[in-house]
Structures are given as C-alpha cells and as structure tokens.
Amino acid sequence: MKQGIHPSNYRLVVFKDMSNGTSFLCKSTANTKETIVWEDGNEYPVIKLEISNTSHPFYTGKNVLVDTAGRIDKFKKRYAKKD
Template sequence: MKKDLHPSNYRFVVFKDMSNDYSFLTKSCVDTKETTTWEDGNEYPLYKLEISHTSHPFYTGKMKLVDTAGRIDKFKTRYAKK
C-alpha cells in the first residue's frame, strides 16, 4: 500500500441534521470549525447538515419542505412584485 495515501485527520465527528436536530457520531476527515459535547461526555467536532436520511423524502416516504436560511422567503419577496 502507498504511504501517505489516507488523510491524517481521520477522527470521530458528530453530524447534525439542522432540519430536525437528529445527530449521529461517525468517523470522518471533514473540516469543521465548531465542536459539541456528545452523549458520552466527550467533545467532538460538529458538522451541520441541511438534510440527512431522517429528513430526506426518499428515506422517509414523505415530501417535506426544508427551508434552510430562508430560501423560500427570499424567493417570495423577490418575485412578489411580478
């Protein structure tokens, strides 16, 4: 196997679905700026997701409107005059 092929910052990271506050802990090398305390009392890097398997329509079987950062409101105000 080649040396230095895999990233060196492979560690546990908490992923949080912002649409329904579902969180899960897994290993990743994603860059993060925030940290959070997990259920075991340890502090881990936090990565915020807009959608995950708990909120995606394919997995839930329901069409769910996910409005992150007011996208729908911005759209409505932009085209309200027309």
C-alpha cells in the same frame, strides 16, 4: 494498501441535521471550528447539515407537498393569449 495516500486527520465528528435535530457520530476529515458534547460525555467537532437520511423524503418515505397548482395557474394566467 499503499502507504501515505490516506488522510492523517481522520477523526470522529458529530453530524447534526438542522431540520429535525438528529445527530450521529461518524469518522470524517471535514474541517470545522464548532464543537459539541456527545452522549458519551466527550467533546467532538460538529458539522451542521441541512438534510440527512433522517429528514430526506426519499429515505423517510414522506413526500413534501409543494403548491405547484397555484404556480401553474399563475403562469397560465400571466401568459395566456388575449382573445
């Protein structure tokens, strides 16, 4: 491997999914000012995520139902040609 091309601030970071509260410990170079105490008692930087593999519909197999029928009906009603 080439020397000097890898980041020097590669460290353990906790990623926390804010939609369901799941957290996991992984290595990252992402910057953050917040910290959290992990299960092992050590304090690590924390990065808050909106969605992760524990809450994404593709990975969980659960699809979120969106009320598209109501939107489509409103659109058709609004832009229907007047007879």
